[in-house]
Amino acid sequence: MNEFFTMHPGETAPPLPPGPVLCTGTAGMRRIHRFFLWAYDEAGLGALR
Amino acid sequence: MRSVEPGDTARSAYVGEVLGNFDKVLHIHHEGEDLLMYPQLGQRAPACALHVAQMLEQHRQVTQRLEGIEPVRRRWIATPDAESAAELAGRYEDLSAILKVHLRREVTEMMPVADRVMTEKEMNGLGQHSIEQFDKKFLVTYLGMVLATNPPADRRELFKEIPPPVRLGYRLIGRRMYRKQYSMLFPGRPIPETL
Numbered sequence: 001m002n003e004f005f006t007m008h009p010g011e012t013a014p015p016l017p018p019g020p021v022l023c024t025g026t027a028g029m030r031r032i033h034r035f036f037l038w039a040y041d042e043a044g045l046g047a048l049r
Numbered sequence: 050m051r052s053v054e055p056g057d058t059a060r061s062a063y064v065g066e067v068l069g070n071f072d073k074v075l076h077i078h079h080e081g082e083d084l085l086m087y088p089q090l091g092q093r094a095p096a097c098a099l100h101v102a103q104m105l106e107q108h109r110q111v112t113q114r115l116e117g118i119e120p121v122r123r124r125w126i127a128t129p130d131a132e133s134a135a136e137l138a139g140r141y142e143d144l145s146a147i148l149k150v151h152l153r154r155e156v157t158e159m160m161p162v163a164d165r166v167m168t169e170k171e172m173n174g175l176g177q178h179s180i181e182q183f184d185k186k187f188l189v190t191y192l193g194m195v196l197a198t199n200p201p202a203d204r205r206e207l208f209k210e211i212p213p214p215v216r217l218g219y220r221l222i223g224r225r226m227y228r229k230q231y232s233m234l235f236p237g238r239p240i241p242e243t244l
Contacts, residue, residue, distance in 0.1 A: 020165070034203075
């Protein structure tokens with residue numbers, strides 16, 4: 001399965017602040033976002049095909 | 050929507066309520082970020098101010114789409130004909146296109162910054178903001194959907210992070226409710242694996 005959460009050409013991330021990683025927000029956000037992506041894919045025109 | 054025959058208001062009420070729940074969860078998720086994540090990122094990582102502004106603008110666009118969807122969803126629930134179904138599906142398609150960009154870029158561009166300027170406690174508070182808005186039965190049913198839309202390793206990690214009473218509630222009734230809801234929403238489709 002291709003990873004959905006990757007940067008596309010032309011997109012730039014802001015500079016990372018110095019210091020250690022303090023939390024695991026990225027992993028948690030990715031999990032809840034997968035639900036929304038599925039839900040609205042189903043709700044969209046795909047639901048009528 | 051495909052499974053709702055024109056005039057079948059019992060089914061349009063069921064499907065329409067689930068769609069409304071998706072919209073509510075999305076709105077509260079963004080509300081939590083607006084209150085508990087983006088102000089903190091703006092203050093603690095000033096170099097990402099432009100990115101923060103871009104994300105907040107995308108939130109505004111999502112809110113605008115949700116506000117436009119609400120009366121159409123209600124109209125379709127009351128009168129589920131082909132015309133209102135097509136309009137509702139088109140509006141959700143438009144929202145889905147925005148979300149495919151926003152949800153991806155929030156993870157790739159903003160969350161690495163959040164991981165460095167927010168504590169685990171603060172990040173948990175963001176999740177708690179959403180959890181507090183819903184009753185437990187609702188939460189454990191939708192937890193099944195969240196688990197099912199993630200790969201197995203993420204499902205296990207997510208489940209470990211859930212408070213023990215919610216895990217118990219999911220095992221006792223949530224998993225069954227999820228399976229029932231999925232089979233009612235998508236008749237004939239195999240139910241995706243969950244925990």
